[in-house]
Amino acid sequence: MSEEKTLDPQLAQLLKRDANGLVCAVVQDADTERVLMVGWMDDTALARTLSEGVVTFWSRSRREYWTKGLTSRHFQLVRSVSLDCDGDALLVRVKQVGAACHTGSYSCFDSHQLAAVVGEKVPEGGTDSQSES
């Protein structure tokens, strides 16, 4: 596969990349709705993911393009891709072939469940100065 794909300029304008030129990509199984993993994409990785039918990330540790499944055959077949409201995160919905995690787990989030207090009701009290939703 070529690594020279370029992104549609209108889409490229919407992206808010980090200091390394990357946006994070959340991968969700479109059949089970499970969140499988988080990867990173630069413009080329996104252009390849949008055009090749399988998910390609930028590997921050290896500093190379990484088409998920080329080694393991655990490909992620693209179902849909959306960009978030402020342009710095992608949601990639896929058909996951085999396990998503390199440990063999179905999801990368299967290994470490953290102890958390479950929120039962909305807190009372005032607002603050934030302009967020």
Added chain:
Amino acid sequence: MSEEKTLDPQLAQLLKRDANGLVCAVVQDADTERVLMVGWMDDTALARTLSEGVVTFWSRSRREYWTKGLTSRHFQLVRSVSLDCDGDALLVRVKQVGAACHTGSYSCFDSHQLAAVVGEKVPEGGTDSQSES
């Protein structure tokens, strides 16, 4: 709410923070399974999220802690929190009160659906040198 909560040292050891001391946090609606948004947490934001029942992020733009909903009342009540296999991403499953997105949309990923080729079948061909799954 206090901003001085500290993280369990064993958990703190598992976190692989970026250059700004942050890990990304994917927020998923535990009822609908929809992915709602991506935020960022430092150790304190995670400690607060784990102990207070509502989600608190670190706002990279405002450089302050940001308890989702304090202004809008659109709180995210914590259902569960898990850490991914390499320690640099969190999955926070919530009961979402109202809209998650500051635009008023339910999900931050509702606004920009990208044109993507749907992957129909696993590519043929060889492996490469990658050690990933």
